[in-house]
Amino acid sequence: MKKLLLIISLIFLTGAGCEIKQQAEQPAQETGAPITNEITQPVGEATNTSEEANISITNVETNVNTNAAVITPTPKPAATPQTAPTTTTPETKATAPEAKPVVPEITEEKPMTRGTFDPDFVLEVYDKNKAVDGTTLLADNHNTDKPRIIEVNMLGEIIWEYDIPQDLKKYTNPGLDIELLSNNNILFVLPGNGVYEINRNKAIVWSYKTTKISHDADRLSNGNTLFVFGNNDLMSDAQVTEVNPQGQIVWSWYAKDYFNKEPYASAKDQGWTHTNAVSRLSNGDTLISTRNFNMVVEVNQTGEVVKIIGEGIMVEQHDPVLLANGNFLFANHGTPEKAVEINSAGNIVWEFAISDSKQWPVRDANRLANGNTLITTTTKIVEVSKDKEIVWSFAIKDTSKFIGQASAGLGFYKAERIVE
């Protein structure tokens, strides 16, 4: 039986590009001497997904052309394949104290779906042993001429892409929200325009058009779609609306019915409430992130507020999620911005700070199956372990235009790790 050894070694250096090197050695058919074939091609050109290979990933020095990758086609294992693992010893430069070698070893591996690496991005960290294997679906608006939804593999290669239609590309802010549906379609929000469902062939299969939508939409288990409106919302607006597949409004929630009183009534920052997230809980209640109130409210089916969550801790929070353990995880603004987990008593039980101003603002935090957290900032999507080690980091390479308020409508917005 063939045995496949996969060695992944990764060094990340600040500003480094990424080189992918596939290597294999096996006895030459006649001489027994190792043979190595190398071809050079840009990252992202067709890569062989069917051949079995030993893969090593090495970030290269900053002066290396990051388009260049050395890819060595791997012969099928010989009758007596070499089984001893080879270890790549990372180079550590004195000038790059951040260098962080990781040498995970995996003995069996389902082939990764390969794609095209966009040189505008950089895969800064990939710890094969600690990251949750899968793909990452994200909204990408680092090039405002080409806002898109992309799915990348763990190497950061794009394996699926949907460009927002040209006539709609101005509707990306605030909140180009994306969500993978159970039918493998993708639901996304174009703020100020509508919510769309597309299939993997990039055909729009459902939509609901309204100018009063922003930030977040969810497909519910009954087939309805729930969305928020918080971009310059008025007291007369519904902050949350649920529509059925036929586009009829079946439920709505008006903050004015409960919060037309101080200190809430006078709130104002890009709208009255700037409500930016909603989710339907298993008990039928609805969790609503009223950003300008710095809290999340749980409302019952008649819209009555039954619980206030995060008061005193939340600061312009984004995308709160109720975890399986009853805690809440959310992206929190403030200085520094953080991903924060609080328990049902309202105490912080975990947090991860993002102090790099180029990553402002932080707008998504998702808990993954192994306890890691996927955090989406404007210029990076980072996966961090429970003990706060960054185990995967996918970044926009050129952050020069990410300055202050201009960053809010640029770059990444939300991301989901998809695990089969």
Ligand SMILES: [Ca+2]
């Ligand atoms: Ca959503």
Ligand SMILES: [Ca+2]
């Ligand atoms: Ca989320």
